[in-house]
Amino acid sequence: MNPEIKRKLRMGLVGGGGAAFIGKVHAIAATLDNRARLCAGALSSNRQRAKDSAPAFGIREDRAYSSFHDLLEYETHLDEEDRIDFLSIATPNHTHAEIAIAAMQAGFHVVCDKPMTTTLNDAQALVKAVEDTGRIFALTHNYTGYPMIRQARELIASGEIGDVLAVRSSYLQGWLTTFDTNADAARGVWKTDPEKAGSGSLGDIGTHAFNLIRFVTGLTVNKIAATVETLHSSRLLDDYGVVQMRLENGTLGLITYSQMTHGRLNDFSLEIDGTRGALLWNQESPNQLIVRRQGQSTEIMERHPGGQYMLELARQSTRIPGGHPEGFYEAFANVYRAAFDDMARNIANGFHPGINTLYPNVYDGLEGVRFIERVQESASSNSQWLEF
Ligand SMILES: NC(=O)c1ccc[n+]([C@@H]2O[C@H](COP(=O)([O-])OP(=O)(O)OC[C@H]3O[C@@H](n4cnc5c(N)ncnc54)[C@H](O)[C@@H]3O)[C@@H](O)[C@H]2O)c1
Known part of the structure; x- marks a missing residue:
């Protein structure tokens, strides 16, 4: 209702x-x-x-x-x-x-x-x-819907890890190593078709990494330089890429995406280095946010609506008590x-x-499409740095 x-x-x-x-x-x-x-x-x-x-x-x-x-x-x-x-x-x-x-x-x-x-x-x-x-x-x-991603966003906004110096995201999958466009024709074949997909793994998963960096840090991107490859011998679209970025305030950004990494399922991680601490989140353990401070014991924040460390947005983004795994559907919801x-x-x-x-929203979508185009542009001009 x-x-x-x-x-x-x-x-x-x-x-x-x-x-x-x-x-x-x-x-x-x-x-x-x-x-x-x-x-x-x-x-x-x-x-x-x-x-x-x-x-x-x-x-x-x-x-x-x-x-x-x-x-x-x-x-x-x-x-x-x-x-x-x-x-x-x-x-x-x-x-x-x-x-x-x-x-x-x-x-x-x-x-x-x-x-x-x-x-x-x-x-x-x-x-x-x-x-x-x-x-x-x-x-x-x-x-962007995961409670512990929202916790990371709120922690950064409140200054808990200080100024953001660098952000790294890697999004690794392996399904394109063995994907057979004939045998697996029931779904997703269009993802290897330039006319229908527009780009390969870059649009498919690279844009998620880009969007998550923007969502969690709130920092805008100023410059971008990229290397993009098609590692699979019989494909037309990119399946591996490395994207460097300069964000607002000089923050460094790095994205590695791959759908050609044997055995990786949906290994999507985001790591943020701040002046006072560092955060790590991985989609395959989405109910945990790791907080590290040099010389101190590593803190694992578990998604737990009753946890005193849970910030308001993260708390509001959970539905069930801690210890019961929440995941893909709930974040989507x-x-x-x-x-x-x-x-x-x-x-x-x-x-x-x-x-x-x-x-x-639509402006984030526009940025995501600009990200695809800039990465392709840089990759096809010897990984030149381009204004974003
Ligand atoms: N957010 C995510 O995590 C996530 C995950 C997977 C896919 N996607 C995106 O979702 C979209 C669909 O991906 P998918 O993996 O479900 O693909 P899919 O191949 O599994 O399914 C596509 C469906 O769309 C139907 N379709 C195609 N053209 C249509 C049309 N004109 N009218 C009605 N139906 C039409 C097909 O018949 C098929 O049922 C893509 O844009 C993909 O990038 C997002």
Whole structure:
């Protein structure tokens, strides 16, 4: 229930049908707190599969559409109390801009997966669509939703580790070492297709690392220099990269991303060196934040709503008592929860948040796409330093 409007928000979903991955996560995360109900979907690029997938999502036959065009067309003509409030987009990267812009022009709020678009032009068009329509737009850089990531953000903001001197993130996976575009055709083949993905591992996971650095430190990026490789002999898109950055105040930044590291599953870590201490978080142990101070014993902050060390934002971002693992779905749901606050306010009184939101928004998405383009530009000019 959303207090401002005294009802659940009505959700539409594009993608997620058949063997697809992240659409199902959206469906679970958006409804985890009983603040939304999935009512309509265009779940696949295959018209029949789009309809066949709907019952498993609890979507009624008359709201199971065979394309997003049909969904927008029919939903806009439903009574106001029936039609969807927002559309979640969980489709390949090259489709995001068209679907999101059409949805906002039809009057719906949007939650879109990352990277926001495959070109800077599309990203700018999306920013314009948000500004013109006044709709709420959230981008699911879901790692920003982890309680202990939010704890790290609050610790840094309160000066607990002093000035931020350097930040390192590595995001390592191994699935591209053995991924077979024929045998594994059920899902994700588009990720190796330049037309559909735009970039390879850079857009897929490098943008998460970039976004998390920005979210946790709050520091803007001034300069960037990158080396990008395609280590797999039969691929067209990058699968490994090293990105150096100079952030505000001279802070050093380093991102290593790889989908060619045998045996790594979703090994995403963030480490921050401050003048008074250092922080380390790893996605594979997401309920812990490690705090180190030279000469002192290492402190492990466990996600625990009753913990006296838990800062307000982190505490509010947990749902269950400490010791019960929270993870991917809950963090994803935290991004939704913050977006729902703004959607409900928008529906109640026309509120629009502008540039700063707790959830990643269209401006963060634009930055992410600029990050992709700058990295590619630097990599193709001998790793030259470029203004960001
Ligand atoms: N936030 C995260 O952690 C995370 C994780 C994985 C993927 N993603 C992002 O989510 C998006 C989808 O990735 P995925 O791994 O679920 O891909 P996937 O290949 O598993 O699924 C894509 C789905 O979209 C459908 N689709 C394609 N075009 C469509 C259209 N025009 N209309 C309706 N449905 C359409 C496909 O039929 C399929 O069901 C990508 O942008 C990806 O980068 C984000």
